[in-house]
Amino acid sequence: MEIRRFRVEDASALFQVFLSSIHDIASRDYTAAQVEAWAQADRAPEVWASRMRELQPFVAEAKGKIIGYADIQPNGYIDHFFVSGAQSRQGVGTLLMSRIHDEARLLGISQLTADVSTSAEPFFLHHGFQVVERRFPIRRGVMLQNSLMRKDLHRKP
Numbered sequence: 253m254e255i256r257r258f259r260v261e262d263a264s265a266l267f268q269v270f271l272s273s274i275h276d277i278a279s280r281d282y283t284a285a286q287v288e289a290w291a292q293a294d295r296a297p298e299v300w301a302s303r304m305r306e307l308q309p310f311v312a313e314a315k316g317k318i319i320g321y322a323d324i325q326p327n328g329y330i331d332h333f334f335v336s337g338a339q340s341r342q343g344v345g346t347l348l349m350s351r352i353h354d355e356a357r358l359l360g361i362s363q364l365t366a367d368v369s370t371s372a373e374p375f376f377l378h379h380g381f382q383v384v385e386r387r388f389p390i391r392r393g394v395m396l397q398n399s400l401m402r403k404d405l406h407r408k409p
């Protein structure tokens with residue numbers, strides 16, 4: 253498996269990872285209405301592609317297939333973190349997280365933050381993040397509970 257930087261032609265494959273991740277993994281912790289509001293399967297491709305160009309995520313690829321992606325922004329915020337349903341619990345997320353930590357070190361970032369889904373919270377806890385605040389944002393008229401999580405990088409995990 254390879255972790256590499258985003259290329260513009262990855263955008264539609266990343267959308268499939270995003271959908272699979274929400275429908276196959278996060279759906280265990282969110283209702284059908286919440287999954288629908290979150291995944292927004294009808295999202296316009298050009299809007300999605302432009303968002304991915306902004307985020308510039310790292311991409312996990314195995315045998316030519318993209319199976320996960322995650323970003324880190326210059327302020328240490330992780331906006332997207334998704335692994336395909338079929339590849340869950342095989343260490344893909346951990347490789348992406350390790351690459352994010354490498355990048356944070358390179359950029360001199362001292363703190364990572366993310367608005368983390370209920371489904372991903374155990375994974376972020378496993379990687380040394382702590383819950384700062386439980387949140388209840390509304391997306392497309394539906395409440396999607398998540399948690400602001402943070403990790404200070406100057407402390408050992």
Ligand SMILES: CC(C)(COP(=O)(O)OP(=O)(O)OC[C@H]1O[C@@H](n2cnc3c(N)ncnc32)[C@H](O)[C@@H]1OP(=O)(O)O)[C@@H](O)C(=O)NCCC(=O)NCCS
Nearest residue numbers: 277334335340341342343344345346368369372374375378
């Ligand atoms: C969260 C996510 C990215 C984790 O990716 P992954 O490739 O499955 O993670 P890993 O295999 O590297 O897991 C590493 C460790 O994290 C913990 N972990 C991961 N998923 C977990 C879960 N659902 N429940 C409990 N612990 C979990 C475990 O300790 C795991 O080690 P183990 O499998 O040896 O027990 C993935 O499950 C996902 O995409 N979830 C749905 C989408 C989502 O909510 N994204 C986050 C938006 S903020």
